[in-house]
Amino acid sequence: MLSIEIKVEALHAWYGNDEVLHGIDLAIEPRSVTAIIGPSGCGKSTFIRCLNRLHETNPGARVAGHVWVGGEDVYRMDPIDVRRTIGMVFQRPNPFPTMSIFDNVALGLKFAGVKDRRRLRARVEESLAMAALWDEVKDRLHQPAMSLSGGQQQRLCIARALAVEPRVLLMDEPTSALDPISTMRIEELVQNLKQTYTIVIVTHNMQQAARIADQTAFFLDGHLIEVGPTSKVFTKPDDKRTEDYVSGRFG
Numbered sequence: 236m237l238s239i240e241i242k243v244e245a246l247h248a249w250y251g252n253d254e255v256l257h258g259i260d261l262a263i264e265p266r267s268v269t270a271i272i273g274p275s276g277c278g279k280s281t282f283i284r285c286l287n288r289l290h291e292t293n294p295g296a297r298v299a300g301h302v303w304v305g306g307e308d309v310y311r312m313d314p315i316d317v318r319r320t321i322g323m324v325f326q327r328p329n330p331f332p333t334m335s336i337f338d339n340v341a342l343g344l345k346f347a348g349v350k351d352r353r354r355l356r357a358r359v360e361e362s363l364a365m366a367a368l369w370d371e372v373k374d375r376l377h378q379p380a381m382s383l384s385g386g387q388q389q390r391l392c393i394a395r396a397l398a399v400e401p402r403v404l405l406m407d408e409p410t411s412a413l414d415p416i417s418t419m420r421i422e423e424l425v426q427n428l429k430q431t432y433t434i435v436i437v438t439h440n441m442q443q444a445a446r447i448a449d450q451t452a453f454f455l456d457g458h459l460i461e462v463g464p465t466s467k468v469f470t471k472p473d474d475k476r477t478e479d480y481v482s483g484r485f486g
């Protein structure tokens with residue numbers, strides 16, 4: 236049997252009385268990139284926010300179904316452990332604005348109980364290196380995070396997420412606020428990070444999905460219409476609705 240890192244079964248999600256995900260089943264292999272695509276409002280963000288239990292933090296929001304990560308039921312874990320196991324990067328870079336570059340990355344480690352300064356420094360360096368930012372910031376670690384460019388801030392947020400050694404990295408349109416060069420750097424980074432992490436990325440950019448994802452899942456109106464190897468979903472989809480979407484006929 237293929238090993239499965241994330242298994243989603245019969246996942247439903249509501250905002251108040253509005254059901255916005257109608258029973259999603261999806262399996263994701265370890266150390267792979269899965270792109271979630273689909274038109275605005277189809278439930279992409281809600282879906283990935285269910286994976287790390289962020290959805291339920293909205294007032295009145297509810298989830299039913301199962302999400303297993305590495306065989307553990309996320310909905311039976313302590314939410315703090317869930318967030319440590321499953322890191323997340325958002326659409327707009329959101330470093331802690333009053334903190335330095337170093338402290339942005341170190342904070343999660345301090346919360347996780349790492350006190351030893353040498354260990355803290357080593358892990359901050361390692362995380363910034365994994366996020367392909369170390370060389371650009373190694374001489375200015377104590378400057379404010381907000382002194383970085385937007386693309387650098389997004390890589391800082393990736394470093395911050397990686398510092399606590401998650402297994403899974405969720406990315407919700409991580410490049411939509413970035414210029415083309417920063418976007419390319421993040422795409423290259425995703426390709427490198429998948430050697431270590433399982434990555435799920437929401438994107439509106441179909442070329443981006445085609446460039447970086449091993450597997451692509453197409454959502455429509457809260458349903459998972461089709462999932463498969465990216466090249467198949469883009470060139471020979473099984474469902475007419477997928478074909479219409481990937482060929483730009485709607486959305």
Ligand SMILES: Nc1ncnc2c1ncn2[C@@H]1O[C@H](COP(=O)(O)OP(=O)(O)OP(=O)(O)O)[C@@H](O)[C@H]1O
Pocket residue numbers: 250255273274275276277278279280281282293
């Ligand atoms: N906080 C909220 N309260 C109520 N309804 C919401 C909330 N957030 C999203 N929704 C609704 O849930 C549905 C799914 O939204 P979601 O943001 O998951 O879609 P999406 O595919 O990520 O959209 P986009 O591509 O525009 O970001 C939509 O109908 C949306 O209006």
